[in-house]
Amino acid sequence: MLNESVIHVKGIGEKFCQQLVDMGIETIEDLMFHFPHRYDSYEIKPLSELIHDEKVTIEGEVIGEPSLTFFGKRKSRLVVQLQVEQVVVKAVMFNRAFAKKQLNQGDAVTMTGKWDQHRLQITVSHYKKGTAKSETSIQPIYPLKGSVTNQQLKKAIRTALNQYGEYIQELLPDQYLLEYKLPNRTQALKQMHFPTSFQALKHAKRRFTYEEFLLFQLKMQWIRKRTKEATVGNSQTYDQHKVQSFISSLPFPLTNAQDRSLREILDDMKSPYRMNRLLQGDVGSGKTAVAAICMYASITCGKQAALMVPTEILAEQHYQSLLDMFDGLAEVVLLTGSVKGKKRREVLEKIQEQKADIVIGTHALIQDEVVFKDLGMVIVDEQHRFGVNQRRILRDKGLMPDVLFMTATPIPRTLAISTFGDMDVSQIDEMPQGRKQVDTYWVKDNMFDRVLKFIEKEVDNGHQAYVICPLIEESDKLDIQNAVDLFTNLQHYFEPTIHVGLMHGRLQVEEKDEVMKQFASNDIQVLVSTTVVEVGVNVPNATVMVIYDAERFGLSQLHQLRGRVGRGASQSYCILIADPKGEVGKERMKIMTETTNGFELSEQDLQLRGPGDFFGKKQSGLPEFKVADVVHDYRALETARKDAHQLVNSGALETDPAYEKLNQLLTEDHILSGTLLD
Incomplete structure (x- = not known):
């Protein structure tokens, strides 16, 4: 019923319906869930409680005649003196010359605008004659497009809720509503559009924040589980003695953070499932050393390893440093666009016959001509979220290697959870000893x-x-x-x-x-x-x-x-x-x-700039939530992730009737029908 066109809502004709479609509102459900992007408050507070430079609403009586000044083309400034609580307050309105005739001495008025504590002045954005009693204390303001007005949209939403409110289905089980003290979906939806109090609005927002995070995390955990289950038999039983010997031969001891990350990656390699892990570490924290150890572990299982980097010069630098590291222990080859002719044919032959253990290169590594005999580990360095297409190419070659992504962009935990929710995350959050700070x-x-x-x-x-x-x-x-x-x-x-x-x-x-x-x-x-x-x-x-x-x-x-x-x-x-x-x-x-601590800086950056700007708008990869905010609502995000993990991995999502609606929604979602996994 809620999937039907908005044309079925009383009062919406063809013209208005088309205007709504242009705004992305096609179904009745779209209309109901088109939330306000802010709320104007018309709550009257005493002058002593008003905050400088904030939006406020005051009630007063007009004293004297308003003063009107014109300047420039069609520009004007109207000043009205108001008596508020025995104090004279100056109200300033720009480009509203018509209001001079409407406001007479002795009139009671309600005015909303920006408050200047020092001048006892309000710059008016909205006013009405009479007191605020007849005004709703909290006014929803919607994102609009074209000629659609706030009032029109509000009226259409009210009609839709009255007409179709009974069809709104609860997604969350009673257990979650009770445990987290959340209102039910219908109550919360009504409060989002027509809040009766700030407290009720706060609870409605809390409910939809949790719901959005839970649905997103369920998708992530579900994809993760399904990807893992599709790759059973991927265990790499490496030679622990050889790996330990290799670590001991390095010219520096591993930091605690390197050691912890290494253990997490090696555990993944031993598991029967395919690894899909992100390793983040600050510039110079020693990610390459960890990557080298993991590649060596894969070689001791009789497999090949590949390191993909974004540029040729970086590939050459890695090639030189790994040649030194593996001195005699492994055959390392370089494959980039610059490797041509006879040399290229020789490298390709070595890869195909497994005479090459480790292959360093750019995206050239996944081209058709590159045939691995037995690829066990792929490490992708810097900014390449090794995408769905690349995974498909490897799979079509009959390869299901463990995949490790590395990034030197320290991503705050909250963003790592939401952006890389389908991956495990390891962090190298300490620097090697003796490294000089810049x-x-x-x-x-x-x-x-x-x-x-x-x-x-x-x-x-x-x-x-x-x-x-x-x-x-x-x-x-x-x-x-x-x-x-x-x-x-x-x-x-x-x-x-x-x-x-x-x-x-x-x-x-x-x-x-x-x-x-x-x-x-x-x-x-x-x-x-x-x-x-x-x-x-x-x-x-x-x-x-x-x-x-x-x-x-x-x-x-x-x-x-x-x-x-x-x-x-x-x-x-x-x-x-x-x-x-x-x-x-x-x-x-x-x-x-x-x-100089990258993780500390990234947290500060997130607070100052918000998540949309963190990676740059285009490649942020962040889901767009209507109500939730990954920075400010990080506790709800953590809770939703924990709940989603438990539901998916325990099997309760598919077997317990309490979660039937959630399971149904996820099953119907095209994301889970295989497109993301193909």
């Missing part, structure tokens, strides 16, 4: 000359520097230093003694690789770049990271960029050139100078 400074633009002299001094000492800026070419919209201009300026400043290079996202892959090779070999001493330099490249000789217009970046991105330096034995420096206007920007710069 000294971070925040300076204003007028100190740029001093920064350049500092770069010069570091280069004279044999070191190198990055200079990062946000845009490639000049933009009228943003007054930001851009890479091309900056490159030209620095060339004039430093040459002929210091070579300056330029890198940005519009260069071809080969051009980027060439620039990075020149920088890695110190043919370029100062590299001007946009943020494409963020991922992975290891230049231990670079000791200075200058970030222009640093206020334009989030904390996590700044931290990633800072992680490009401090990779060698010398002391390194990060200099943020920024002149933030707002408090949030200033706070970000301050936090950057005070901490």
Whole structure:
């Protein structure tokens, strides 16, 4: 019934129906669950309780005649003096000249707007004659589109609830409603649209927050369980003695966090199910060492291992470091787009005949021509959520390897739970001993000359520097230093003694690789770049990271960029050139100078920017919740995850009648019909 078109709701004609469809509201259920995005409160409070700069509602009596001033084309300012609790309050209205005739001395009025405590003034956004008694104290404000008004939508929702309210089905079992003190679904829905009190609204929001998180986590846990069950017989019984011997041969002891993550991964490898795990660790925390040990464990089972990275230069760097690590213990080969002709044929042959134990490469690794004999482990480094298509390609090759993703973006626990809910997560949250912290400074633009002299001094000492800026070419919209201009300026400043290079996202892959090779070999001493330099490249000789217009970046991105330096034995420096206007920007710069802990920074970034901006809007991968907020409602998220895990893994979801509605909803959902697993 609720899946029928909104045209069946009384009072909705064809024109209004089409307007609603344009807003994404097609069914009666869509209409009922189109929630307000905020609520205006018309609760009258004493003047002494009003908060400066907040939206408030006051009642008063007009004293004297309102004063009207015109300025510019069709612009006006109306000032009305009100007597409120024996105090004179000034009410200011912009571009409402008509109100002068409506408001007369002695009239009682109710006005809502922004309160200025210091001037005893309200800037009015909404007013009505008479007292607030006849006004609803909490007014829902809906997201709208086109010519649909708030009043129209509110009326349609009220009619839909009256007409079809009896068909709303409860999804949550009584046990959860009682345990978490949640209202039932029908009550909560009515309170979301027509709240009787702030307390009732709060409970309704709590209910839908939990419901959204539970449904999402059930999907994640269900997919996870089904993926695991589809891969029984995937156990890798590695040689513990050999693996321990390999760990002992490393030139450094593992940190506690590395050791803990390693145990979690090795346990996954031994289990009969296919591994799907995320390993997060700050830049320099030692993820590669953990990856090497896991690949070696797979080799001791007689299998092959592959490491996929985003760029050729990174593949070459990993290849060199793993050759040193596996000295004689394993055959390591490199396969990238640059490996051509006879050399390529030889590498492909080695992979097919299992003469190659470990294959390092870019996405070239999953192309048709690459045939593994027995692939046991795939490790994907940096930013590649190894997607459904890639898994399908491996499966079509008859391969079901354990998969480990690695990222140097420290993701807060709340985001890791929601974004990677279908994966297990391991964290390396401590740094190896003896690693020098990067000294971070925040300076204003007028100190740029001093920064350049500092770069010069570091280069004279044999070191190198990055200079990062946000845009490639000049933009009228943003007054930001851009890479091309900056490159030209620095060339004039430093040459002929210091070579300056330029890198940005519009260069071809080969051009980027060439620039990075020149920088890695110190043919370029100062590299001007946009943020494409963020991922992975290891230049231990670079000791200075200058970030222009640093206020334009989030904390996590700044931290990633800072992680490009401090990779060698010398002391390194990060200099943020920024002149933030707002408090949030200033706070970000301050936090950057005070901490180098990526996980701490990511939590702060989440608080300051919200989840939508954390990964960047496009690739955030976050589900869009209507009511829930992964930052502020993290306790509900943890609870929902725990409940979902218990329901799915105990089998209660499918066998206990109390969960019948939840199970039915999930079974009907196309996500669970196999599309995500194909």
